[in-house]
Amino acid sequence: MLELIVNDKPVKADKGEMLLSVLRRQGIDIPTLCHVEGLTPTGACRLCVVEVEGQSGLVPSCACQVYNGMKVKTHTNRLIEARRTLLELIMSSHPDDCLYCQRRDTCELLELASKLGIKERRYKSVRSNPSLDISSPSIVRDPSKCILCGRCVRVCEEIQGVGAIDFIGRGSDCSVGTAFNEGLNTSSCVNCGQCITACPVGALTEARHINRVLNAMSNPELTIVVQHAPAVSVTLGEMYNLPSAADVQGVMIAGLRKAGFDFVFDTGFSADLTIMEEASELVSRISNGGVLPMMTSCSPAWVKFVEQYYPEMIPSLSTCKSPMQMLGAITKSWWAEKNKLDKSKIFSVAVMPCTAKKFEASRPEMGIGIPDIDAVLTTRELYDLFNIKGVKPFELKPMNNDNPFGQRSTAGKLFGATGGVMEAAIRTAHFLITGENMKNPVITELRDMTGIKEARVKIGELEIGVAVASGLSNARKLLDEIKMGRKDIHFIEIMSCPGGCIGGGGQPYGTDFESVRNRMSLLYKIDKEETVKYSHENQSISELYRDFLGKPLSGKSHTLLHTEYMNRVVMK
Amino acid sequence: MSNISLTDILKEFRDPARDSLIPILQREQQQRGFISKEAMIVIGEKLNLPVSKVYGVASFYNQFRFNAPGLHQIQVCRGTACHVKGSSTVLDSLEMDVGCKSGETSKDGLFSIEVVACVGACSLAPVVVVDGEFHAGMDSTKMRKINKTLRKVHNAER
Incomplete structure (x- = not known):
C-alpha cells in the first residue's frame, strides 16, 4: 500500500496503479479524451495533466504510475x-458543424468544451479536408472529425487483435487510417464496430440504413417485417435514461408497430432454431467423427475473422447461419408461402446490437437474388428511427411479438451474452443425447465477463470440453492453442465483442464494462424468471419442424438454414 | 539496382521481431530505392504485425518512399529562407509541370519530387537540387526550363 498526498489530503493507492485511476476513485473529476480503462495508456490528449511536486512539467496522470509520498495537485489555476x-x-x-453531426448529443469533445467553459475559437488551423470513407458495408469513417485520440486504434489492436487501422504520417499530416490509406472494405476490418463505440466524437459511425427502411415503409406494395435481437430490449431503456437498466421488450414492440412495421418478430425465436440445428450438428459431429472442435458461427465479425486469419479452421465453423439470417430465410420462404405473400414484396428489417450484421446481410450467399435481410438497424438507429417517427415507446402500452416467430425460450434470449449460445446449445444437446433435460440448466462457469471461460460438461455418459471467448484477441489465443494441438475442447463459442452482443458495436455510444454487466444480469434474470428454458421446448419451433423443415439437418434445413464460408484474402 | 531480394533481407535478421521493423524497411529501401506495398505486406507477415502498423511506422519517417524513384530526383527546399523567397510557388508549379505531388514519381517515370527541410544553402534561396546539383534563386520559369532540358536529353537518348 502506498500513500499519496492529493490536494493536501492523504490518499491510499496500490503499487503499479496509474495516477488517473487513483484520482478517479477519490471522486476527483479529471477530464480525458484518449483514456480507456484496460487499454494501454498513451497520454495522447494530455487533458488529464496534473502537477506533481518535484517535476517541472505537467504530468499526464493516465500514463503516470503512483509512488509513495507522491504529492499531486489536480485543479490549480495553471x-x-x-x-x-x-x-x-x-x-x-x-x-464546427456540430449541428449536423450524429454525435451532437453524445459527443465527448462537445461535452468537455462546455464543461471547461470554452466560448470562442481562439486558434485557427489550416486543415486538409480528407474525404469520407464509405467503402465499408458497416462503418463510415469521417477523418475530418478525428481528434487523434487513438482509442479506435487501440481497441482494434488490443481487444480485437485485428489492427485494421493505425496512425499514418506524422505531425499535422497525421491521420488514422488503414494500411496504405485505402478503403476499410479492402482492409482486415471485421466490421465489429468496437471502434465506433470507442470514438469520443463523430469520426466513426455505422453505415446507416434508416432511409432504406423509411423508403420501404412509404411503399404500399411492401410488407415490412422486423426482428429484434435479444440484446436490444435489455439496452434500449438506457437510451431513454431509465434510472436503472431494464428490459423494455413490451414497449419496444409497441414502438416498432407504431413506427410502421407490419409484423414484429423475435430473433430469440430463430436463436432457438439455431440451437436445434447447431446442437444436432454438434451431436452428429461427435457421433460420426466429424471435425472437432466445432465453433459457433452467429457472430459475423468472428466469421470474417476466421475466413481471413484462420482459413484452415473453416471446417471447424458450424455451417449454421446466424439467427438473424435464419429468420430472414424462413420469413421469405415458409412464412411468405403460408401468408400467400410474394417474397419479393417482403421487406425484412433486423434490429441488431451489431454493425457486422450489415456486412453479413450483404454477403451474396445470404439469399440468392433476393436478399433474406433487406436492412439492418443498430440499437442506436432504432432510437433515431423512433425519434424521426415521433414514437415515444414509454408512453405506449406494452405489446407482444407476432406469431409464429414471436415465441422464444430463455435459452434463445441468452444469445445476447457471452456464453449464452454455449449454455443454450448444451441444454438442447443434453436432451438430444439423453432424452431428458438437465437437472440444473445453469452452467455457472460460463456466466461472467471473463474473456476466456472453460468448462467440462457431463452429458449422460459423455464428457465434453467447452470453451467460450469474447473479444477477438481472446479468440486468437484460444485458436492458437487449438492449432498447437490442444485436443480437450470439443465445442467453442466465440463472440466478437467483449461481453457478447450486449457489448456490440451497434450499442449506445460510451458502452462500458459496467453497462455491459448490467445488461448481462438482465438476461440472466429473464432466464431465471421465465418458464420455457429450453430451445427444444419452444412450441413454435416444433410446429416449424412439423409443418415445413422436417427435422434438424434435413435437406430443407440445409438449403435454408446452413451456409458456407470462403478463404478471404485481405490486407492484414 | 541490386539483386538482394526481400526474402534474403529478412534472412539477415535473426528472429526478427517488432524492433527489427525499421532496420528491415531501411535495408529494403536501400536495395530497391523504395518500399512497395507488397514488401510491407511480406514484412508484416514475417514480424507478425498488422500491415497497417508497418505502413504507419513507414509513413511516420520522411526517409521512406513508397514509389519507385524516377530517373531524376528533384528536391525542393522548404526551409525558412527558401519559404520566404517563395519556394512554395516553385513547388506548386513543379508539381503541376511534371504531374505528380511531392513524395511521388511522375507517370512517365522521369521525375520524382521530394520536399526537404533545409539544404544549408540559404544564401541561394530558393534552392532546388536536381540529381545532386544545386540550382539557386529558383522560380517557376527556371524550374520549367530545367525540366524541359532534362526531357529533351531523355528523348534524344531514346
Missing part, C-alpha cells in the same frame, strides 16, 4: 488554464 488551452488546440482542427 492546470485549469493548461487543460483549456489543450482542449482549444484539439478543437482548432475539428470542424
Whole structure:
C-alpha cells in the first residue's frame, strides 16, 4: 500500500496503479479524451495533466504510475488554464458543424468544451479536408472529425487483435487510417464496430440504413417485417435514461408497430432454431467423427475473422447461419408461402446490437437474388428511427411479438451474452443425447465477463470440453492453442465483442464494462424468471419442424438454414 | 539496382521481431530505392504485425518512399529562407509541370519530387537540387526550363 498526498489530503493507492485511476476513485473529476480503462495508456490528449511536486512539467496522470509520498495537485489555476488551452488546440482542427453531426448529443469533445467553459475559437488551423470513407458495408469513417485520440486504434489492436487501422504520417499530416490509406472494405476490418463505440466524437459511425427502411415503409406494395435481437430490449431503456437498466421488450414492440412495421418478430425465436440445428450438428459431429472442435458461427465479425486469419479452421465453423439470417430465410420462404405473400414484396428489417450484421446481410450467399435481410438497424438507429417517427415507446402500452416467430425460450434470449449460445446449445444437446433435460440448466462457469471461460460438461455418459471467448484477441489465443494441438475442447463459442452482443458495436455510444454487466444480469434474470428454458421446448419451433423443415439437418434445413464460408484474402 | 531480394533481407535478421521493423524497411529501401506495398505486406507477415502498423511506422519517417524513384530526383527546399523567397510557388508549379505531388514519381517515370527541410544553402534561396546539383534563386520559369532540358536529353537518348 502506498500513500499519496492529493490536494493536501492523504490518499491510499496500490503499487503499479496509474495516477488517473487513483484520482478517479477519490471522486476527483479529471477530464480525458484518449483514456480507456484496460487499454494501454498513451497520454495522447494530455487533458488529464496534473502537477506533481518535484517535476517541472505537467504530468499526464493516465500514463503516470503512483509512488509513495507522491504529492499531486489536480485543479490549480495553471492546470485549469493548461487543460483549456489543450482542449482549444484539439478543437482548432475539428470542424464546427456540430449541428449536423450524429454525435451532437453524445459527443465527448462537445461535452468537455462546455464543461471547461470554452466560448470562442481562439486558434485557427489550416486543415486538409480528407474525404469520407464509405467503402465499408458497416462503418463510415469521417477523418475530418478525428481528434487523434487513438482509442479506435487501440481497441482494434488490443481487444480485437485485428489492427485494421493505425496512425499514418506524422505531425499535422497525421491521420488514422488503414494500411496504405485505402478503403476499410479492402482492409482486415471485421466490421465489429468496437471502434465506433470507442470514438469520443463523430469520426466513426455505422453505415446507416434508416432511409432504406423509411423508403420501404412509404411503399404500399411492401410488407415490412422486423426482428429484434435479444440484446436490444435489455439496452434500449438506457437510451431513454431509465434510472436503472431494464428490459423494455413490451414497449419496444409497441414502438416498432407504431413506427410502421407490419409484423414484429423475435430473433430469440430463430436463436432457438439455431440451437436445434447447431446442437444436432454438434451431436452428429461427435457421433460420426466429424471435425472437432466445432465453433459457433452467429457472430459475423468472428466469421470474417476466421475466413481471413484462420482459413484452415473453416471446417471447424458450424455451417449454421446466424439467427438473424435464419429468420430472414424462413420469413421469405415458409412464412411468405403460408401468408400467400410474394417474397419479393417482403421487406425484412433486423434490429441488431451489431454493425457486422450489415456486412453479413450483404454477403451474396445470404439469399440468392433476393436478399433474406433487406436492412439492418443498430440499437442506436432504432432510437433515431423512433425519434424521426415521433414514437415515444414509454408512453405506449406494452405489446407482444407476432406469431409464429414471436415465441422464444430463455435459452434463445441468452444469445445476447457471452456464453449464452454455449449454455443454450448444451441444454438442447443434453436432451438430444439423453432424452431428458438437465437437472440444473445453469452452467455457472460460463456466466461472467471473463474473456476466456472453460468448462467440462457431463452429458449422460459423455464428457465434453467447452470453451467460450469474447473479444477477438481472446479468440486468437484460444485458436492458437487449438492449432498447437490442444485436443480437450470439443465445442467453442466465440463472440466478437467483449461481453457478447450486449457489448456490440451497434450499442449506445460510451458502452462500458459496467453497462455491459448490467445488461448481462438482465438476461440472466429473464432466464431465471421465465418458464420455457429450453430451445427444444419452444412450441413454435416444433410446429416449424412439423409443418415445413422436417427435422434438424434435413435437406430443407440445409438449403435454408446452413451456409458456407470462403478463404478471404485481405490486407492484414 | 541490386539483386538482394526481400526474402534474403529478412534472412539477415535473426528472429526478427517488432524492433527489427525499421532496420528491415531501411535495408529494403536501400536495395530497391523504395518500399512497395507488397514488401510491407511480406514484412508484416514475417514480424507478425498488422500491415497497417508497418505502413504507419513507414509513413511516420520522411526517409521512406513508397514509389519507385524516377530517373531524376528533384528536391525542393522548404526551409525558412527558401519559404520566404517563395519556394512554395516553385513547388506548386513543379508539381503541376511534371504531374505528380511531392513524395511521388511522375507517370512517365522521369521525375520524382521530394520536399526537404533545409539544404544549408540559404544564401541561394530558393534552392532546388536536381540529381545532386544545386540550382539557386529558383522560380517557376527556371524550374520549367530545367525540366524541359532534362526531357529533351531523355528523348534524344531514346
